[in-house]
Amino acid sequence: MATLANKSDDSELPPELLREVNGLLSQLCDELLEVDGVNRLGDLLLAEPAVRRRYLRYVALHSTLGASAGSCAAVDEEDEAPAALAIFDGEQRACLAEYEDAAEPANAARIFWRRLALPAAAAILLALSVAGWSLYSSDEPILQRATEPLVASHEAPGQQTPKPLAAEITYASSAIRWQRTNESYALTSRVRAGQTLALALGSVELTYGSGTTLTLTGPSEFVVEENGGMLQRGEIVAHVTEKGHGFTIHTPHGKIIDRGTAFGVVVDDFGVSEVSVFEGRVEAFPVVGSAPTAPKIDLTTGRMLQWSGDSIIAMNAGHRTLPTEFSGRTPQITPTVLLDVPSGTQAIDPNQWTTLGKIHPVRGGLRLDGRANPTERPYLITAHQYDPSRGPILIACDVRFDEIDSHGQPGFSILTRGAGDRSKPATPWHDMLASCVRCSLTADLSSGEGLLEAGAKYEFDREPHTISWRGFTRPRAGVTYHLQIRDDGLSVSFTASEADNASVSKTVTCRSLFRGSQNFIALEGFAGGVATVSNVRITQNRSRIARDGSAAENSEMESIPARSPSAAVEQEFADALPADAVLRIAASFDAENLDAARWMTLGDTVVKDRALHLGVANPEQHIDTWRQRPYLLTREMFDPAESPVTIVGRASFAPNFLHGYGGSFAVLTRAEADYGAGPGWEQSALRRGVRANFWPAALGQNRSLELFEMLSPEPLNLLATADFPIDPHSRSYFFCIHDDGVNAKLTLVDAENLSLRKTLTHATQSPLLSAGHIAFEGCWGAPVQLDDVRIYESSQRETPASLLEE
Numbered sequence: 001m002a003t004l005a006n007k008s009d010d011s012e013l014p015p016e017l018l019r020e021v022n023g024l025l026s027q028l029c030d031e032l033l034e035v036d037g038v039n040r041l042g043d044l045l046l047a048e049p050a051v052r053r054r055y056l057r058y059v060a061l062h063s064t065l066g067a068s069a070g071s072c073a074a075v076d077e078e079d080e081a082p083a084a085l086a087i088f089d090g091e092q093r094a095c096l097a098e099y100e101d102a103a104e105p106a107n108a109a110r111i112f113w114r115r116l117a118l119p120a121a122a123a124i125l126l127a128l129s130v131a132g133w134s135l136y137s138s139d140e141p142i143l144q145r146a147t148e149p150l151v152a153s154h155e156a157p158g159q160q161t162p163k164p165l166a167a168e169i170t171y172a173s174s175a176i177r178w179q180r181t182n183e184s185y186a187l188t189s190r191v192r193a194g195q196t197l198a199l200a201l202g203s204v205e206l207t208y209g210s211g212t213t214l215t216l217t218g219p220s221e222f223v224v225e226e227n228g229g230m231l232q233r234g235e236i237v238a239h240v241t242e243k244g245h246g247f248t249i250h251t252p253h254g255k256i257i258d259r260g261t262a263f264g265v266v267v268d269d270f271g272v273s274e275v276s277v278f279e280g281r282v283e284a285f286p287v288v289g290s291a292p293t294a295p296k297i298d299l300t301t302g303r304m305l306q307w308s309g310d311s312i313i314a315m316n317a318g319h320r321t322l323p324t325e326f327s328g329r330t331p332q333i334t335p336t337v338l339l340d341v342p343s344g345t346q347a348i349d350p351n352q353w354t355t356l357g358k359i360h361p362v363r364g365g366l367r368l369d370g371r372a373n374p375t376e377r378p379y380l381i382t383a384h385q386y387d388p389s390r391g392p393i394l395i396a397c398d399v400r401f402d403e404i405d406s407h408g409q410p411g412f413s414i415l416t417r418g419a420g421d422r423s424k425p426a427t428p429w430h431d432m433l434a435s436c437v438r439c440s441l442t443a444d445l446s447s448g449e450g451l452l453e454a455g456a457k458y459e460f461d462r463e464p465h466t467i468s469w470r471g472f473t474r475p476r477a478g479v480t481y482h483l484q485i486r487d488d489g490l491s492v493s494f495t496a497s498e499a500d501n502a503s504v505s506k507t508v509t510c511r512s513l514f515r516g517s518q519n520f521i522a523l524e525g526f527a528g529g530v531a532t533v534s535n536v537r538i539t540q541n542r543s544r545i546a547r548d549g550s551a552a553e554n555s556e557m558e559s560i561p562a563r564s565p566s567a568a569v570e571q572e573f574a575d576a577l578p579a580d581a582v583l584r585i586a587a588s589f590d591a592e593n594l595d596a597a598r599w600m601t602l603g604d605t606v607v608k609d610r611a612l613h614l615g616v617a618n619p620e621q622h623i624d625t626w627r628q629r630p631y632l633l634t635r636e637m638f639d640p641a642e643s644p645v646t647i648v649g650r651a652s653f654a655p656n657f658l659h660g661y662g663g664s665f666a667v668l669t670r671a672e673a674d675y676g677a678g679p680g681w682e683q684s685a686l687r688r689g690v691r692a693n694f695w696p697a698a699l700g701q702n703r704s705l706e707l708f709e710m711l712s713p714e715p716l717n718l719l720a721t722a723d724f725p726i727d728p729h730s731r732s733y734f735f736c737i738h739d740d741g742v743n744a745k746l747t748l749v750d751a752e753n754l755s756l757r758k759t760l761t762h763a764t765q766s767p768l769l770s771a772g773h774i775a776f777e778g779c780w781g782a783p784v785q786l787d788d789v790r791i792y793e794s795s796q797r798e799t800p801a802s803l804l805e806e
Contacts, residue, residue, distance in 0.1 A: 662697020
C-alpha cells in the first residue's frame, strides 16, 4: 500500500523516525506487521503525540480507501471521520475501543484491542486528536503487547467479522492491468471469500487452500469463494486437486461442478457461457429460459458445452487450449498474408472476393454503393473461409464515406466468422449476413455522436446482439478512417482512427463465444450511402495454420520439422551413455515396413515418409486421451535391474499438439504389452510400466515432464514432475531415458534450441515392475513422429555422472 503522508505530521517528526512510522503503518494496513513491529508501534504511540496524530490520519485515510476505492479524498482535521478501520490482534480481532469520560483531560482515553468494529471508535479518536487531547493514560498503556501479528480489515463498513481467506495470488503476468487501480491485488496477497478480481488485461493465478489453481484472464470479473467463485464475465482455467473435489464455478446462467482435474469456463459479453473439459469430468447445470431448475449434463475430457438464455449446444472442445502465458515468453510470429488489396485495384478478383449488392472498382479503391437499393447493405465477402480459432486473424483497411444521407445512419463494418448469405427475409435484419461477429464504425442519430460497436449474430432468423461505445467522432463525408480488427476466435479488438490524424483513435474489446458454421470475412457498407474501401490487408498468425499459409484443415503431420540425421541424437547424448554401453537396437524407420522380428504395435502405428507415426489425425483435430493410445514396443524383454537400459531418440509433434488437452509422448520401460483397465484414462494406456511422459500443454502446472509407475488396476504412482519451457514453433525434441532398476531418469532437449533442456529423476518403488518391454507412446488425435531411436544396455548399475540432476 502506498504511504499516506500528511505534511503537518512530516514537519513534526524527524525524517528517520517518520520513515520508520510510515513503514510500520504500511505493514499494519497490509496485514504484514509481525509481533515485534506491533510492540514497536505501541511504544512509539505511547511516547510521541505526533506519532499518535499520524497514526489516526493514516488509519482514517486507509479506511476511506477500503470503503470507497477510487474516491478517497484527503482527510483534514476538520473532516468528518470515515468509517472505522478494524484492527485485529490475533484471535481477539479487536478494534479501537471506547473512551471513558473524554471531556476531562485527566481522564484521557484508554485504547483496548478487543472484538468490536464500531464506526464511532475511529470518529472519537479523530475528534480527540483534533481537540488536542493527549491520547494516553497516566497509569494505562496506549497499546497492549501483542502476541500475534496485527492485520487490517478490508471489509465494507458495518461488517462485524471478515469472511475467511479463500486463496492467494501466486502468479501475475507482467502485462497485468486492473479495471480499478484501488482494487488491485499484488503477487502473494491473500483474497477473501466475497472479494472481486476485476482484470482489464493480463492474467493472475489463484491458489486455494486445497492446492487447486485457477487462472483468470482479462478482461474478466470474478468473485472469489472458498471453493470456487462466480465468473461474471471473462475466462478462467481451473486445475483441481483431489482435496478440491466439488470445486464450483457459477456463471450468470448456471454453474459447473468439477469431478475431475482440469476445465475452462468463459462468459462472453453477449450472455453466452461455455465450459471446456481438458481432463477428467465436470457436471454442468445450464439455466435456459424460464425453467425453474437446471438440468445436469455430464462432460468428459475433450467435450464442451455452450449455452445462453434460450439454447444449449454440445460440441468437441476443438481448438480451446490451456493457457501458455506461464512460459513467460512471447513467441515471435510472422503473420501469413491471406489477402492484400492495394488502393489501386482495378477489378474485383473472383478468386478472392464475392459480392452482395452493388460494388465496383473506382479510382482509389472499391466502392460499396448503398444507394442502388436503400433497404440492403452492400457486402464484399472473401471467396475463401478463414477460421480465427486456428490462429488470430488481423484485418485492416481504409474507408472513406463519399456520400451520407442526411437522414441516414452512416456506417461501415468488418465481419468475421460470417455466413455467405443474408438473413431471413421479412425480418428487421433481413439485409445483414445470416451469422457473424461484427465490428462497426457508425453514428447515433439522436445525439450525433460517433459510435464503435461490436456484436454477434448467431442464426439467420435471430436478431443481432450489439454493444456500443461512445467517445468517437461522428463519421464525416470525405474523411478517411483506418479500421483494424483482431479476432482469435474468442476475444475481439476493434480500433478506429482518422487516417490523417492518428491521435483521433479509439479501441474497444469484447469476447464472443459464437462459432459459425462458416468463417467468411466480409466488409459491409451502409444502406442509402456510399463508402470506398482501400488498402485491405488480411493476415493470420501462422502458429496454428498450415505451413503453406492456407487456413484449411491441417493434414496429418503438416509442418513437422525436417528430420535431423541420427548423428545429432547420438552426439547430443554421447556423454549420457555409460562407458560400457552396448547398442542393442538402432532404428531410423527408413524401410517401407516395420521390422516385425524386432517390433510390435498397438493401435494406429504406421511407417511412412521415412519415419514412424504414432497415431493418426482426425478432421476435427480433436485430441482424446481416453481413447486407446498408439504404441511401438520391442519384442524383446529388458530387465534394467540386471542390465541398465538407456534409450535415446527424437519425437516430433503434429501442429495441433497444444490444442485442447494437448498431445503427449511417453517412453515406458518394464512394460506389459496390454492395455490397462479402469474407469478413467488408465484404460487407454499400457497396463504396467515405468512411464516417462512429456505433456507440453501442461506448462505452468508443473506437469510438463512426469515420471510415474503404471500399476493397473491399482492407482498410478506419481514419482516426480517438472515444467519444461515450451516454444510453440519448436515441435521436435531429443529424449533420453535411463533406467537401472533402481532409478528412472528422463532428459528432454528442444531440438531447435539446445539450450532448452530439463532432467527429471526419481527412485522407482514398486517391486511388481521388473523385466518388461520398452514402449513408445503417442496420443489419439495428436500424431507423434518417431525416429533415430537407439536402445543401449550396460552392466553399470550406478547412474552416470552426466545424468545427475541438473
